[in-house]
Amino acid sequence: MKPLRQYLFAILLPLLLGVSMAQAADLSIKLEPDQSNPVTPTMGDAMHFHSRIHNDSAHPVEGLVAWISLVEVTPGREQPMDLEDWSAHKAVAGATLAPGAALTTDWPMRLIQSGDYRVVISATDRNEQTVYTSPTLQFHVARKPIIESSRILPVAFGLPLLIGGVMTYRGWRQRRCT
Amino acid sequence: MSATTQIARKERWALLQDQRGLGWLLAFSAVLSAFALLLISNQELSLLDNAQVVYMLAGTVTTAGAVIAVILGADAFAGERERGTLVPLLIAPIRTSELVNGKALGLVSAWGLMYLLSLPYLWAVGAGGQNLVQAILYLVLFGTPVVLGFGYLAMALSVRSGSVLTSLLTSLIVLLFTASPLLLGPGLRNSTIGRALDAVNPFSGALNTYDAVIIDSDPFLAQLPRLTLVLAWLAVTFLAARTTAHRPRFH
Amino acid sequence: MLVDANHLKLTLNGRAILQDVSVHIERGEIYGLLGPNGAGKSTTIAVLLGLYAPDAGDLRLFDQARGHPVELRGRIGVMPERAGFYEWMSASDYLAWYAGFYGGLQQPAADLLRLVGLGDSGKRPVGQFSRGMQQRLALARALVDGPELLILDEPTNGLDPRGRREIHDLLLRLAGERNVGILLCTHLLDDVERLCSRIGIIDGGRTRLEASLQELASAHAAGRRFRLRLERPPADPSSLPSGLTLTSESQGWWQCLVAPDNTAPLPTLWEDLLVGHGWEIAEIHAEGGGLEALYLQLTASSKNEVKEETT
Numbered sequence: 001m002k003p004l005r006q007y008l009f010a011i012l013l014p015l016l017l018g019v020s021m022a023q024a025a026d027l028s029i030k031l032e033p034d035q036s037n038p039v040t041p042t043m044g045d046a047m048h049f050h051s052r053i054h055n056d057s058a059h060p061v062e063g064l065v066a067w068i069s070l071v072e073v074t075p076g077r078e079q080p081m082d083l084e085d086w087s088a089h090k091a092v093a094g095a096t097l098a099p100g101a102a103l104t105t106d107w108p109m110r111l112i113q114s115g116d117y118r119v120v121i122s123a124t125d126r127n128e129q130t131v132y133t134s135p136t137l138q139f140h141v142a143r144k145p146i147i148e149s150s151r152i153l154p155v156a157f158g159l160p161l162l163i164g165g166v167m168t169y170r171g172w173r174q175r176r177c178t
Numbered sequence: 179m180s181a182t183t184q185i186a187r188k189e190r191w192a193l194l195q196d197q198r199g200l201g202w203l204l205a206f207s208a209v210l211s212a213f214a215l216l217l218i219s220n221q222e223l224s225l226l227d228n229a230q231v232v233y234m235l236a237g238t239v240t241t242a243g244a245v246i247a248v249i250l251g252a253d254a255f256a257g258e259r260e261r262g263t264l265v266p267l268l269i270a271p272i273r274t275s276e277l278v279n280g281k282a283l284g285l286v287s288a289w290g291l292m293y294l295l296s297l298p299y300l301w302a303v304g305a306g307g308q309n310l311v312q313a314i315l316y317l318v319l320f321g322t323p324v325v326l327g328f329g330y331l332a333m334a335l336s337v338r339s340g341s342v343l344t345s346l347l348t349s350l351i352v353l354l355f356t357a358s359p360l361l362l363g364p365g366l367r368n369s370t371i372g373r374a375l376d377a378v379n380p381f382s383g384a385l386n387t388y389d390a391v392i393i394d395s396d397p398f399l400a401q402l403p404r405l406t407l408v409l410a411w412l413a414v415t416f417l418a419a420r421t422t423a424h425r426p427r428f429h
Numbered sequence: 430m431l432v433d434a435n436h437l438k439l440t441l442n443g444r445a446i447l448q449d450v451s452v453h454i455e456r457g458e459i460y461g462l463l464g465p466n467g468a469g470k471s472t473t474i475a476v477l478l479g480l481y482a483p484d485a486g487d488l489r490l491f492d493q494a495r496g497h498p499v500e501l502r503g504r505i506g507v508m509p510e511r512a513g514f515y516e517w518m519s520a521s522d523y524l525a526w527y528a529g530f531y532g533g534l535q536q537p538a539a540d541l542l543r544l545v546g547l548g549d550s551g552k553r554p555v556g557q558f559s560r561g562m563q564q565r566l567a568l569a570r571a572l573v574d575g576p577e578l579l580i581l582d583e584p585t586n587g588l589d590p591r592g593r594r595e596i597h598d599l600l601l602r603l604a605g606e607r608n609v610g611i612l613l614c615t616h617l618l619d620d621v622e623r624l625c626s627r628i629g630i631i632d633g634g635r636t637r638l639e640a641s642l643q644e645l646a647s648a649h650a651a652g653r654r655f656r657l658r659l660e661r662p663p664a665d666p667s668s669l670p671s672g673l674t675l676t677s678e679s680q681g682w683w684q685c686l687v688a689p690d691n692t693a694p695l696p697t698l699w700e701d702l703l704v705g706h707g708w709e710i711a712e713i714h715a716e717g718g719g720l721e722a723l724y725l726q727l728t729a730s731s732k733n734e735v736k737e738e739t740t
Contacts, residue, residue: 157211
């Protein structure tokens with residue numbers, strides 16, 4: 001009987017795996033950086049990423065949701081990033097993909113903070129519980145100090161001093177008139 | 179020269195000649211200077227994105243402007259009455275509408291001065307970055323109705339209550355109420371109630387516009403609903419000031 | 430007639446402030462409006478200025494039944510009880526600015542200030558003025574448009590005797606030379622007797638009495654005595670206008686008796702004494718009876734009447 005059990009297992013296992021592999025292979029996602037992205041991105045620069053979500057299955061994908069995620073991987077500062085200020089375009093939703101159809105999406109992003117980052121596109125649909133992800137893209141954002149004290153200090157001290165000086169002069173003139 | 183112009187002239191004069199008026203300008207300047215110095219002294223803040231900083235400064239200018247407009251508006255009638263300078267205006271050949279219009283123009287001058295005072299700060303933190311010009315323009319377009327609206331609200335309360343303290347406290351509470359959703363953060367503001375409040379809150383309207391234009395570079399047309407909101411706020415509060423400015427009791 | 434107000438009624442916030450007030454002022458006349466606090470004097474002034482519309486009664490100003498209140502106020506100068514200036518403005522700047530509501534100064538600010546005794550204070554901020562100086566400036570403000578009607582509420586508050594006299598002389602000149610009608614609200618009966626030719630006494634929102642001082646003097650003439658303080662003794666104490674008798678002099682005070690059959694108004698009598706007979710009068714006080722007694726008698730019922738609203 002042992003050989004029969006082994007024989008049955010050998011036939012059934014690929015079938016079982018084939019089903020999950022067939023389910024796991026419904027969507028495929030590609031992610032590419034835009035050609036015009038800066039080679040050495042710096043804080044304040046804008047970048048674009050393009051994703052292509054393809055329905056590899058034989059049945060339509062309904063209620064597709066795809067979203068962009070950003071993770072900082074700077075050593076010591078690893079954390080998921082809130083895209084609030086990075087991008088106004090964080091997701092697409094509700095699309096239906098026919099078998100063999102593809103959804104192309106542009107993902108603009110402003111580089112708010114310096115550090116090392118990875119970006120990835122994730123997708124799922126209404127019927128499946130699987131989340132599909134694209135390959136990640138990693139990039140480094142160089143630091144750029146924005147605030148120049150040589151501009152700020154004269155203004156920050158100068159204007160209040162100017163107004164205070166005018167007040168003092170007026171007060172002195174009034175006392176002199178007494 | 180019309181009575182409106184005479185009164186507006188006095189209001190403008192008071193801002194620049196009276197120690198009290200200069201004191202408010204000094205306070206405004208001090209707030210902006212404190213913000214600017216904080217940017218330099220704090221390492222994290224000094225690495226903030228340029229657009230982010232300009233957005234924060236525009237919000238600070240609008241907030242500080244609204245606070246000072248509330249103070250000046252609360253003083254407009256009740257303060258003059260308490261100091262005894264309202265009666266000479268009431269007994270002069272001045273129409274009520276001219277009195278209110280003159281005071282309203284005075285508030286415009288005050289905001290104008292505050293706006294001009296904020297330009298060097300905007301330049302200092304935002305030069306060389308993105309959307310500085312847009313920030314300067316949108317501060318006029320959205321900041322003006324919001325700031326003046328709070329001033330006119332305080333003015334209406336000043337006439338109605340006859341007390342600087344009452345009108346000031348009430349106006350500041352309204353200001354805090356409109357500013358409070360901004361402290362809740364994006365998560366809570368995305369609830370149904372949060373979105374509903376945002377839709378009618380002129381303060382949110384202005385700050386969300388700064389965010390959209392300065393940081394996200396959104397176009398002007400996308401700001402039209404919020405522009406309508408802030409202009410409606412200005413119109414309603416100005417009308418409130420006009421209609422409540424019946425003659426105070428004379429003695 | 431400059432002011433022809435008859436049986437004015439006014440209710441404010443459900444309270445009857447004026448119930449039956451009548452005021453009549455001719456050009457060139459100084460009219461004293463008297464009454465206790467809360468009687469309705471200020472509200473009457475407010476009605477005359479068009480700040481309140483009376484509920485009943487009729488009111489004619491400058492011989493017009495109807496006139497726009499704002500335009501009418503352009504012909505009236507008012508000196509309120511509380512001066513109320515912007516302390517950071519100089520006196521000249523303030524007058525020039527305030528005159529802008531009336532179409533501009535009728536005369537240079539310096540002349541106006543000189544008229545009220547502030548000739549050398551034009552450049553000083555009003556915040557540095559004493560109370561008396563602010564009173565003078567308030568009078569200058571009331572005169573800024575060369576008014577036809579002047580309404581003064583306690584104009585000599587805060588002034589020393591010399592200052593009071595200067596203001597009195599100014600008011601007499603305005604009434605006599607420029608034909609300005611003056612409504613004088615004051616509690617100082619001596620001022621009234623010196624300046625006014627007619628008075629009205631209001632109490633509880635009603636006019637209790639309106640008459641000329643001459644009529645009052647005739648009606649209550651018996652025993653009207655005055656004591657005068659002079660700048661210096663007269664050259665000839667016996668030189669007096671007819672109708673006035675000197676009874677005694679003691680410690681710088683000269684006691685006089687007005688004859689019961691005197692027909693000249695009291696202000697005319699004093700002016701004649703001053704100008705015609707060279708008596709340099711510094712103060713005049715009425716003694717016993719007279720206006721004070723009448724005033725007290727007519728306002729004795731003020732306790733139970735409706736009080737005027739205060740701000």
